[in-house]
Amino acid sequence: MSFTLSHGELPPAPEPGTGAGTAPAAGERASGASALGTLEFQHFKRRLLAIAGFDLEQYKGEQMERRTRQWMQRMGIPTMAALARQLGQDASLRREFLDYLTINTSQFFRDPSTFEALRRRVLPGLLHATGRLRIWSAGCSIGAEPYTIAIILDEMGQGAGHYLLGTDIDDDALERARAGEYHDLHLTTVPVETKRRYFRPTGPGRWSLDPGIRERVWFRHHDLLRDPLPAGFHLVLCRHLLIYLTQPSQAALIRRLAGSLMPGGFLVVGGPEQISLPAEYGLERVEHSIYRRKPADAPPAPGPSSARP
C-alpha cells in the first residue's frame, strides 16, 4: 500500500516522523530519552492489552505513543504506569482513552468523487444483479459513511430493502451514529439539495438526519483486528482506518476484508490508502480507491509476496 497523504484530508495528518511510513526504525531513534520513552510505551502496550483487550501493536507506534502522551498531559497523569493503573481501575476512563486513541473524524460524502463513482459506476450494476444489497461500513465512526450510502440509494429511488451495516470499536461514536444528530462540520461536502432533503435544522449549526434514512442502517460494536469478520457483502467500505495500522496489519486486514466480499463485490478504501498490489488479495482496481473482488471463476489469488500491501 502506498500512502500519499494530501493536505486537506480530514484525519489529522501524522506529524513529521510520526506516521504514514515516515517513522524511523527503533534503532534509528536519535535520543536516549525517546528510546526510554519507547520502552515505557512497550510496557504500556502490554498492560493495555491485558486490561482492555486493545492491541496497540497493530497500530503505528509513534503516532499512538504521541496520542497517549497528549492524553496524559491533558489529564495530568505523570507516567504510563500510572495511566495503566488508572485505566485498570476506571472503566469509563478506559472507554474515554480508547475513544481518544482511535481517531473518529468523519463526514458525509467524504471524498465526494468516490461516492460519485459508487453512484454512477458501482451501485447501478450491483442493483441490476441483485435486488437486495448487503453493504458494510467497517470503521464507520459516527455513521456519516453508511448513511451517505443510504442517502445515495434513496436518491436513486432504490432506498428500501437493503442490509446496511456500520461497525466500529468506539461505542461513543456508535451512539452518536444511532442518534443521527450532526454538526455543520460533518455536512460541508453534502450537496445543497441533498442537505435540504435529508437534514432538518435543530439549532445553530445542528442538524438531524431524516429518520427514514436512519432506520436503514444497523450499527454494531466490532473490532476489525480481533473479531471474526462478517461475510457475504456486495460492497465493503473501510476508509481512513488502514492508515493508522502497521503495514503487516494493513495487509492482513485487506486480505480479510476481501474475504468478506461476495465474488464480484467491491472494496472501498480511503483516498490516501491505495492498494498497490491488489491482485495479491484477489482484487482488481476499478477506480481510485475502489477495488473489485474477482468473480468466482477467476483463478485463485497468489499468496502475498511480502507484507507490503
Ligand SMILES: C[S@@+](CC[C@H](N)C(=O)[O-])C[C@H]1O[C@@H](n2cnc3c(N)ncnc32)[C@H](O)[C@@H]1O
Ligand atoms: C478516521 S475514522 C474513519 C471513519 C469513516 N470510515 C470515514 O472514512 O469517514 C476511523 C474509525 O476507525 C475506527 N477503528 C479504529 N480501529 C478499529 C478497529 N480495530 N476496529 C473497528 N474500528 C476501528 C475508529 O474508532 C474510528 O471511528
